[in-house]
Amino acid sequence: MTSSELELLARCRLFCGIPGEELPALLCGLNARRTAHCGDELLLAAEQGGRIGVLLQGRAQIVREEFSGARTLLACLSPGELFGEAFACASPNAALPHVSARAAGPCAVLWLDFGRALSACVPAEESRALVSNMLAVLADKNLLLNRRLEHLSKRTTREKLLSYLAEQARLCGSLSFSIPLDRQELADYLCVERSAMSAALGRLRDEGLISFRRSRFLLARDFQERL
Numbered sequence: 001m002t003s004s005e006l007e008l009l010a011r012c013r014l015f016c017g018i019p020g021e022e023l024p025a026l027l028c029g030l031n032a033r034r035t036a037h038c039g040d041e042l043l044l045a046a047e048q049g050g051r052i053g054v055l056l057q058g059r060a061q062i063v064r065e066e067f068s069g070a071r072t073l074l075a076c077l078s079p080g081e082l083f084g085e086a087f088a089c090a091s092p093n094a095a096l097p098h099v100s101a102r103a104a105g106p107c108a109v110l111w112l113d114f115g116r117a118l119s120a121c122v123p124a125e126e127s128r129a130l131v132s133n134m135l136a137v138l139a140d141k142n143l144l145l146n147r148r149l150e151h152l153s154k155r156t157t158r159e160k161l162l163s164y165l166a167e168q169a170r171l172c173g174s175l176s177f178s179i180p181l182d183r184q185e186l187a188d189y190l191c192v193e194r195s196a197m198s199a200a201l202g203r204l205r206d207e208g209l210i211s212f213r214r215s216r217f218l219l220a221r222d223f224q225e226r227l
Contacts, residue, residue: 001110005034005056005057009023009110011080012080013136013137014134016129016133016136017129018130029122029126030116031112034108034110035111036106036107037058038106040103041102050113050114051084051112052083052112053111054110055077055078055081055082056079056107056110057079057107057108058104058106058107059077059078059107060083060102060109061074061075061077062074062076062077063099066098072189073188076180085134085137085138085141086138089138150163152191157193157196160192161201162204164179165217165219175221175223183198208220209223209226
């Protein structure tokens with residue numbers, strides 16, 4: 001691993017409170033393994049085997065694919081973020097959904113055997129920190145899913161877009177912001193047809209509620225009042 005990747009891990013939520021100089025030994029205890037990928041499948045729920053992944057470079061997506069071939073985007077990952085943690089912590093008999101992690105272009109992943117966090121392979125102090133941090137990660141992911149459910153509960157494509165854009169403005173603390181999704185990813189995330197979404201965006205722009213260029217959006221000053 002490179003020094004920049006170790007610095008990234010030191011800032012990762014999973015390793016919060018663990019001194020950077022202790023990370024190499026801890027990673028060894030977790031049987032860490034680095035792999036490189038390019039646009040392929042990283043992890044299937046049914047095959048995860050207790051592993052969790054930390055994205056080191058590039059972008060990845062968490063997707064659910066239905067038997068019909070329909071695809072739902074659940075989340076986009078940036079370097080330093082985890083995936084597979086819910087499956088790694090689930091009970092052995094849990095019914096796992098058909099969810100997978102996919103590389104969105106070239107990326108590098110660090111795989112960890114999180115089951116070893118409670119074994120003699122990891123010192124007790126670091127073990128407690130890992131478990132506490134993992135609970136925080138799972139709670140954050142649950143809140144993220146709840147926010148997405150709020151968008152999906154809206155009845156129309158227009159309402160879903162307005163809900164999502166209002167949330168992004170709140171998160172950025174500004175009426176001007178960039179979203180982490182391209183048009184197809186946004187349509188998948190909101191479970192709408194891309195053509196219908198593009199038409200709805202055009203109407204919102206014509207009404208003066210929003211302006212946009214690619215993934216950059218600007219909301220009108222009276223955006224909230226006009227909803």
